[in-house]
Amino acid sequence: MRTLRSMKIAAIALTMIVTAGVSACSQSSGTEEEASWAGADPSEASGTVTFWSWGDSPDIVNAAVASFNEVYPDIEVSAKVVSYKDYVSALGAALASGEGPDTFNLEPAMAQQFTDFAEDLVPLYEAQVGAEWRSSVSTVAVDELTVDDRLVAAPNSLSVAGTLQLNVGLLDELGLEFPTGSVAPDELAQFCETVRQAGKACVSIGAKDGWVSQDVFQAIASSVAPGAFAAAVEGGDWTAPGLESSLDIWQSFFTDGVFQDGALGVSQYPDAWNAWLRGEAVATPVGSWGATDFITATNLNNQSGAGVSDPAPLQTVLVPFPAVGGDPTTLAASVGSGTAINVDSENKAAAAAWVNWYSTDPAGYQKLGADTLVGPASVTGVEATPGDVAYPELVEDSLALLAATAAQEAEPRAIPYPELVTALAAALQSSATGESSSTVLETLQAASDGITRG
Template identity: 35%
Template sequence: MALGAVASLAMAALAGCVSTSTNGTGTSTGAPTAVTTGGGVAPKDLSGNVVWWGYTPGSPVNEQYIAQFNKDYPNIKVTWKQTSIDDYDAAVRPALGNSSGLDVYQMSAGSANGGVAVFGGSAIDLTPAVQAALGSDWKSKLATTGVSALTVDGQLKALAAGAVFAGTIWINQDLFDKYGLTPPKTYDDWKNVCATFKKNNVGCFVQGANQGAFNIDTLHAIADNVSPGTFIKATRGEVPWTDPNLVKAFQLWKGLFTDGIMQDGALGQMQYPDANNAFMSQKYAMVMMGTWYSQYLIPNVMQSAMQAAGSTDKPFTMIPINFPDIAGTGNTGSLFGDVDYGQGVSAKSSNQEAATAFAVWMGTSTAGQQAIADSLNLIPALKSVTPNWDNVKLVNPDKQQGPEKDLVQRASAVTDNPRFATINADMNQALMQALSTVAAGQATPDQATKTLQQAQQSNG
C-alpha cells in the first residue's frame, strides 16, 4: 500500500524540549523523565490544553490515564474525544486539517484503524523527544514491534502505548460452572458445550461476523491450528493463498457456521457493539476477543461494560482460553499481535509542547506504562513494565489471576506473528470479502483462496 506523503517537519525546537536524567557524570541513565521546555520550566509548570482523539480503550480507562498523567503534569488539561472504531478514519481525517480541536491522535499499524501509513504524514517526528527521554539506546527499551510499526521513512510518527494479541476465546466461567462444563479443547468438545448451552436456553459462542477484522482473527487462529506460520507467510507472499493448509482453514471457518458454533444471524451482526454486548449481558457464554478484553477482569470496568450492554447484574468471572483444536493437529495456544495504538502529535497542533509531553509520558514513562499495564488493556511498550498484581483488583482473583498472568507472559514472548501489520488495505478488504462469501455459501474455500491469490498477485 502506498504510504501517505510524510510532512517535512522542523523538530529542532522540540528536540530541546525533553530533559534526560543523568547519573552526575553527564551520562544518561536512560530513566524516563518528564518533558520540559527549552527554558527549563519544571513539569508542574508546563501548561496547555490537549485534545486527544481516539477509539480505544474508552471510558473509564482513558480518564484514568489522564488522571495519572495529571499527577505529573497538573497544569495540562487533556480532553478525551472518542469515536467508534468504524467511524474513526472518516472523523479524524478532516480534524487533522485544523490547528485546533485535535492535538494528539491514535494511530495503529498496517491497515488497521488510524493506520500510520495513511495518517502518519500529519504527525511530527517524535524520535528526538523519545531519545531525550530514554537515552541513545531508547530502541532497546521499547518493544520492537511498537517502534517499527509506527515508523515511516525513518521518522517515529507515534509512540506505542502497548500491543494487543488475538487468538484467544473468552468464556463466562460462571455459566460453565453452572452447567458443569469445562472449556472446550477439541471440536467435538466445542459442539457438545454448545449443545448443552442451547438446551438450557443460553447462547454458546457469539461473533459479529459482519465486522471483518475480527473474522480475520478467527481465520488466523484456525490457520495457526492447522499449520502454524502459514497464514503469516501468505500475507508476506511467501506461500500462495491456495496452499492446502489455508484451504483447510477456510473449510473449518465455514464449518463454524454449518455446525452450529456461530450464532444464527452472525453475518448480520457487528463484533462491537452486538457480540460484545451479547457476551457482557451473559446471553452468550463465549466470544472471540484478544488481550484487550483483559480490562474487563477489573470490576468497575466490567460493570461499566455490562451496564452499557443493558445488564444490571453483578460482574461475572470470565477467563481467556486457547482457541480449540478444531483441526485435530495439537497445535494450540497461538497468539498474534501488533501495536494496538500509539499517540501521534499533529503537525498543525497549536499545543505541540504539551501534546508531546502527553505522548511521551504515555509511551516511555514508568508511571504512564504502569497505568497501562495495570489497566490490563495492553501489553506495555516499555519492556521493563509488567502489571503490578498486588494493585490490580480482579472480579475473581482465585480463578482469573493465573490464566491472565499466563496470557500476559505468553503474549510478551511472541516475536514474529503479526496481527494486521503484514496485511495492507487491499488485502484486508480481500480477506474480509473472502471470509464473508464463504460463510454465506456464495463461494467455496477453493474459490475464495484462488481469489485471494489473485488479489495478492495484483498487489505485487
Template identity: 30%
Template structure:
C-alpha cells in the same frame, strides 16, 4: 444493563523482559526518571494550552485518571479527549486528516492503519533522540518498537500496549451449570461443549463477524494452525493467497458457521457492542470471541460491573485447535500513539505522548490491565482486586499464550486487510472459497510493497 464501552486487556509478560521489577518512581512523567518533588506540581506560567487527543484507548474511566494525573503534573496543558469504538474512531479520523485537520495526538493501529497515515504523522525518532538521548529504545519491549515503524522504516508512533488474538472469554457459572469442568482445547471438544450449552437453551459462542478487523484476526490466527508463518509470507507477496493453506483456513472458518459454533446472525453483528452486550454480557451466550484485552474486565469498576453477569465468575482460553498445528496466539502492539504533523501544539502533544508511553501513564494503564505494558519493568499492582480465582488465573493463561505468540496479529496493508475481511464475510455467507481467495490474491498483486 450499563453499556460501558470499555476495552480491557492482559497484564504481565509479553516477553521475558517484562518480568523485570518496575524501576524508578511510578509517578514519573518523563523517560529520564525525573519528576517534580512528591506532592508538588510544576510551576504554572499562567497560560493554559489545549491539546486534543483522539483514540479508542484509553477507555472513559481510564482516560479520566490518566488526564487528571497528566494535568496535575502539567498545569499549563489541558487535554480534550474524544474516544470512540475503533470503527467510529477510524471514520472520524479519516475525514479529519483528509481535511488537513484532526487531533494533536491520536491512537494508531500498527500495520495497515499506521502505513495509511504515515506521511501525515510527525517523525518520532528525532524527537525521542533529542528528549531522551541515545539508547532510549531499550526501555521498550523490542518487538513493540519494530512495529511502530512504517513500511519505509520511519518511526512515526510509540507503543502504548500490546495485545493478542484469538481468545475466548467464557462464563464459568454457565459452564458449571451444564457440567463443563474443562475448557476445550480441540475443535471436537469445543463442539461437545457447545452441544451441552445449546441443550440448556443458551447460545454457545457470540461472534461479531460484521467487523472485518475481527474476521482478519481470525484468519491470521487460524492460518497459523494450518501453516505457521505462511500468512506473513503471503502478506509480502512471497506466497499466493490461493495456496492450499489458505483454502484450508477458509474452509475451517466456514465450518464455524455451518456447525453453528457462532450464533445465528453473526455476520450482522459488530463485536462491540453487539455480540458483547446483547449476548455475552446479557447472559444469553456462554462464550464470546475477543482478544486478550478483555482479560481484566472483572476488576472492580471494570466493564463487567453493572451487567447481568456481574456476579458470575469468568475465564479465558485460547482459540481451540482446528488445524493440524497447535493453536498459538498472535500478538501486536494494540494501541500506538502518534502526533499529527499538522499539529499547532506539538510540544504539548509530545509531553502527553511521553507521559503515556514512558511516564506515569504506563503504570496507570497497566493497573487497569489495558494491554501488556510497552515499557520494560512496569508491573501490574491490581491483581489482588479480582473477585474470582478463575479471572486471576485467566491473566496467567493469557500471559503465557502471548509470550509464546507465533507471530504478529496485524497485517501491514489496509487494502489487503480489507480484501481478506470481505472474502471471509463472503465465504461465511456461502461464496466459493477458492473464488474468494482469488479475489484476495488479485488485491495482493496490486499492493505497493
C-alpha cells in the same frame, strides 16, 4: 511538498483512506529548529491538547487524564473516544479539514494511512529517553509503527489475540466445560449444539467486523497450518492447502452453529460483546483487552452498560481458541496502538508532554494500562499490579498466558497493509455467506499480489 500534501488531504476527504507509499512528502520535522518541541522540558508545557482514541472505556480515559494532570497540571487534555468502526473515517475527515486532534492513536495499518499527518517521533525518544531508547521499547511495536524510517506513533500497550473469553459462571450453571486444547471441528460443533439446546449461544461473534474475523481465522490457521498465515501476509500463498482447510473450518462455524445466528449482521462491539456480558452466550472472541473484565469495577460497569440490572462480577477467563487443526493454537501479538502528534498541531510542546507520559514513560499510561489490564506494556520497567481483581485464582493462568505471549516473538497480529486488511475482511465475509474456499482465496491472492510491500 505542500502541494503534494494538499492533494493527499483532498484524497482523504473523498475516500477517507491515505494510501501507503507516499509518505516521502510528509511535513515531518526535518531540522533541529522544527523538532525543538521534542526536546522541550515537558514540565514547562501548558495549554490544551486534544486526543482521540478508540476502545477505551470512559473510566480508563478519565483515569489516564487525571493521572497525567497529577504530573502536568498546566496542560488540559480534551479526550474523545470514537467507536472503532467509525474511527478511520472520523479521523480522516478531521485531519483533512485541518481540524484534527493534536494527538491521536493509530494501529499499524492506520500508521500507513495517516503517516503524512504525523510527526516523526524518533527525536522525542532521543530527547526524552536517550540515544539507546530502542533497547527499552518492544522491537515489534516500533517496527509496526515505523513507515519509511519514520516512527509515526509512539507504541502503547501490546495486544494479544487468538483467545476466547469464557463465562465460567454460565458454563457452571449449564453443567458444561468448554472444550480446550486439541478439539476437532465437529466436536466443537457438537458441544455448541448442546449449548444451543440449553437456550444459549455458543460463541458470540460480531462477524460484521473484519478485525475480529481476522483474529479468529488467524487462530484457526495457526493450528491447521502453522506459519502459513504470516507467510501469506508477507506475499506468500493464500491458496495453500492449509489455508483453504482453515477457511473451510471458518465457514463451517456459521453453518454448524458454533457462531450465533445472525453473526454476520452484528459488530463485535457493542453487539456481540454485550450479548456475552448479558449471559446470552458462553464465549466470545476477545483478546488481551478482555482481561479488563477481571477487575471488579470495570466488569460491573461493562455489564451495566450492556443492560444488566444489579450485576455481580462475572467469573471469566481467557483461553486459547480451540486447536481445531491438531497443532496448538498460537496466539498473535502486536502493538495495540501508538500515539501520534499531528504535524499541524499548534501546541506541539504540550502534545509531546502528553505522548511522553502516555507512551514512553514507564510510570505513565504504560503503568496505568498494565495495572488496569488493558494490555502488557511495550516498554521495559513496568510491572503490573492490578487491584480489586474479582477472582484472582481463577484468572492466574489467563494473565500468565498473556504475559508469556507478549514476552516472546509471537506471530504478528497486525497486518501493515491497509489494502490487504480490506481484502481479507471481504474474503472472510464471502466465505461466511457460502462461497467456496478455493474461489475466495483466489480472489484474495489476486488482491495480495497487487500490494507493494517494503
